[in-house]
Amino acid sequence: MAAVEFRVLGPVGVTVDAEPQRLRPMEATVLAVLLADQNRPITLDALIDRVWRGQPPRTAATAIRVHIDRLRAAMRRQDVSRLVAAAGGYRLVVEPGELDAQRFEDALRRGRDVAARDPLTAGTLLRGALAEWRGTPFGAIEGIESIAVTRSYLESRRAELLVELAEVELASGRHAAAIADLRRWCAEYPESEALASCLVIALYRSGDQVAALDECRAFTDRFSTDYGLDAGRAFRRLENDLLNQHPRLDPPRPLAVPVPSAPIGRQELVDAITRLLAAARPPALIALGGRPGIGVSTVLNHLGQALPGAVRLPPGAAAVTGLADALGVTLTGRSTGDRATALAAELCRPGRVLIVDDVDGLAPDTVDLLLALARFPAVCPFVTGGRSRPLADHRLLSDGWIAATDCVALEVQPLDxxxxxxxxxxxxxxxxxxxxxxxxxxxxxxxxxxxxxxxxxxxxxxxxxxxxxxxxxxxxxxxxxxxxxxxxxxxxxxxxx
The missing domain is CATH 1.10.8 (Helicase, Ruva Protein; domain 3)
Incomplete structure (x- = not known):
């Protein structure tokens, strides 16, 4: 069955097996109306009224049927299982994960759920949600009430997302890295006190108190000039805090996360791996090997818990989708190359380590994806586990992108x-x-x-x-x-x- 993806966070579109489908303007409008009421029936009269903004031609009913047939052809689904005839009209069936707006909402919810206890993971999830956006919802389609209502809702949710993302970036200690994004977001939402506050705090924590004060006063003046209002009490207090260098503006202290003890008899091995990963130029690949039962998986499990930036490749057929979920990346409708690009963007972050157990048992498509990831120069180190074998026979060295000279093989020995x-x-x-x-x-x-x-x-x-x-x-x-x-x-x- 073809993989279908619908897009409304930007120009309306549909892709099939990662290939964008060409839609005529009227077909895009019909699709937009159906997507605004996804999985709900729309009568033929209502569909005609919305598509032609209350002024349909006499041939509208025939034209709608032609556009529906073309949409079905674009989705390579000539049967009625995708565009269902219902209630004297049509219903567009959208499965979970097929609509970019659904994926955006899901990533936003998951990011909020973990923000308080794990701001770094929350930031990854929220950036994944933001990456779904390609422009104004529904593109240039205007004059249709159902689309205008949905557009307004989605834009308000994006504004909420930016505030949440700004706050978790500050909570993660990424104040300097967030400044450029915050300037862009503040220009996009000049009335947002929350975003302006985050920008001021990011500048202050980056050591630029003068720029922070200038930004604070500029927002206050602009708010008064443009809206005839004073900034809120919290924002006015922010200026006083800057002048007094109040401790509440200081970066939050890192959470004290207990580090699990190494497995019995494996502290020396764990320390050796940790030193390799902490080097100025860590190996591209650390390959743990050993006979069955010797404890390779136990060591990898420990590393996955003990290393702050570690991400584990889940076992089994769902390995790739599980990794994407852990990183907050959406893979629906993407080719292997596009999947690798999306995952690499997260795996290139400082401190990341990818843990891959049972490398010998990986499915071929998972190996292909890992080989594609290895081609990115800044991708994080891989730590793999498997049976003892010469390093030259390692599955991730098969295409030459990882050189054997950039790898370290460690044998897991029996316990003394x-x-x-x-x-x-x-x-x-x-x-x-x-x-x-x-x-x-x-x-x-x-x-x-x-x-x-x-x-x-x-x-x-x-x-x-x-x-x-x-x-x-x-x-x-x-x-x-x-x-x-x-x-x-x-x-x-x-x-x-």
Missing amino acids: DGAARALVASLVSGTNPGREALVEKVVASAGGDPFLLAALAREAEATGSWVDAPASLDEFVRRSLAGLPDGSVELLALAAS
Whole structure:
């Protein structure tokens, strides 16, 4: 089925499989009227009245049907499943995520939800919402009340978004980087005290108190001249705060976020990776390798939680869309190249790190996207996990955009006896009378393999006795499967196929 995307945050349009469709002016008007009442039926008479602004020609009914047929053809959906005949007229079916205005509202809502606890993520989401805009809603289409009402609503929501975005940028400590955007937004909304306040504060926090005072006084004078009103009390207080260098204008203190402890026995490895990423020129790729069960995924999970700018590529078929959601990027209707460009804009931000687990099991389209991302010079480092293999065989080095000389391969080693004892002891109850002997038996049997250590410890804790240790992780898995009820193994095999 073709991927359809509708656009109203700018000139009205429709794309199919990322390809913009050519629409005649009247077809664009019909589409605009239908989109203003998306998923609701519009009678033929109402549609005619709106399209021709109350002055339809005698052939209007025939003309509407012609335009509807052309719109269906443009969407490559000749059946009636997209433009439904309903209530003596038509209903345009718009699925979730297909309309840019819907995606804008969704990203705005998600950004607001996290703004108080995570302004950096909120900023990413809100910038994603702003990126949906390409101009005046519905373009140059005028004189249609339903479109005028929707346009007014959308423009008010955009004004709200800009204030929210300005505030989270300040809360994230990005005051200097936000100044250029704030100047542009203030010129667009010269009556907005909230945006003017954010610009003044950004200038002050960037060390330019004179410019902040000038901007503050210029807004007060302009507001009085243009509207015959005094600025609000909060804005008037802002000037006094500037003159007195009041502490409430200082940047907020960074939130104290507890850093999770490294997995048992992995602190040295985590420290080595952290140092590599903190270097003036970090590697393009850090490849963690190891045998199954050795704990590669555990280390990557920890890095995803401990590194402030880390973003994890979700597992499975939804990897790319999950990454886009985490970054606040919309991919609907975009080609692989356009998807990479949109994601790279967020992955080029300072401090970003992309965590990719099980690189050997990635779907081909996910690998293609990662290879496309690697072509952007400023894209963040990748930290990947997979089986041990020569670096030259790494899937992300296949097209030469990442050079082997710009990569570091790290082997995840078995735990030493001290770390192995600590891991097992953390899983065996302190009330177990044979605890010390049990710990030693598990450590002696598992060969420093964290997965097997944990599995044997939990098995012994659950049964209250020691079962002869398997010779390998594979044998342990076979033994565990053998204990399942009849038919369970076949069901698991079917689910995995």
